[in-house]
Amino acid sequence: MAVRTFVVVGHRVITSPDFNLNDLAGSTGRLDVLLRCVNSAFFLSHDIRRDTELYLIMLGPPNPPKTIRFAGKELRYLNPDERSTAALVRNALRVWRDGGGGGREICASPGVYISCMGLSDVLKSLEGRTVYYMREDGKDLMFLEIEENPVFVLSDHLNFSEEEEKVVLKYAKEIVSVSPLSLHTDHCIILVHNELDRRRV
Numbered sequence: 001m002a003v004r005t006f007v008v009v010g011h012r013v014i015t016s017p018d019f020n021l022n023d024l025a026g027s028t029g030r031l032d033v034l035l036r037c038v039n040s041a042f043f044l045s046h047d048i049r050r051d052t053e054l055y056l057i058m059l060g061p062p063n064p065p066k067t068i069r070f071a072g073k074e075l076r077y078l079n080p081d082e083r084s085t086a087a088l089v090r091n092a093l094r095v096w097r098d099g100g101g102g103g104r105e106i107c108a109s110p111g112v113y114i115s116c117m118g119l120s121d122v123l124k125s126l127e128g129r130t131v132y133y134m135r136e137d138g139k140d141l142m143f144l145e146i147e148e149n150p151v152f153v154l155s156d157h158l159n160f161s162e163e164e165e166k167v168v169l170k171y172a173k174e175i176v177s178v179s180p181l182s183l184h185t186d187h188c189i190i191l192v193h194n195e196l197d198r199r200r201v
């Protein structure tokens with residue numbers, strides 16, 4: 001099965017499980033933005049996209065970086081509401097903390113993995129795959145040839161720092177745009193899916 005991968009950086013997203021599920025947009029460093037990306041990456045009307053994988057790179061306090069990887073082909077217990085996805089994220093952060101962390105990625109629940117990888121580690125781990133950097137001023141996705149098993153890298157509501165951009169550009173084949181307008185990250189994911197769905201790749 002071909003795989004579509006999205007990598008999203010949450011610059012201030014909390015990296016401890018001590019957050020309130022009733023205040024996701026407030027005290028979590030905008031975890032809500034990343035939760036909407038989970039929804040856009042995986043949900044069809046009555047199904048889950050099993051061919052999709054999503055990395056959420058969380059760089060906020062107190063223990064950055066943490067990366068939570070959602071693997072569509074194994075995912076269970078994922079529901080469309082942000083609160084229950086936040087509970088999966090919180091559980092992953094708890095499993096990491098209670099297990100003492102370590103160097104390796106660990107499985108927190110079916111299809112949900114956590115590690116201490118940062119942006120450069122994640123992109124290195126995907127070496128061999130074709131990486132596309134999603135940016136407003138990139139080449140129009142509609143007119144681009146997209147390689148098999150593509151990886152799309154996006155930022156949250158904050159732009160990449162110069163340092164981060166250097167890392168992304170080291171791995172990216174192209175800078176790609178999905179609209180002449182600056183869109184929300186989760187909406188970009190939907191547009192990428194739509195374009196690839198139409199091409200049936």
Ligand SMILES: C[S@@+](CC[C@H](N)C(=O)[O-])C[C@H]1O[C@@H](n2cnc3c(N)ncnc32)[C@H](O)[C@@H]1O
Nearest residue numbers: 134135136154155156177178179181182183185
């Ligand atoms: C809300 S935007 C980031 C902030 C925005 N650059 C600003 O000036 O406020 C979120 C992310 O979605 C992606 N993005 C937004 N609009 C896009 C577009 N038209 N084409 C491709 N990617 C886009 C980029 O990765 C961007 O970093």
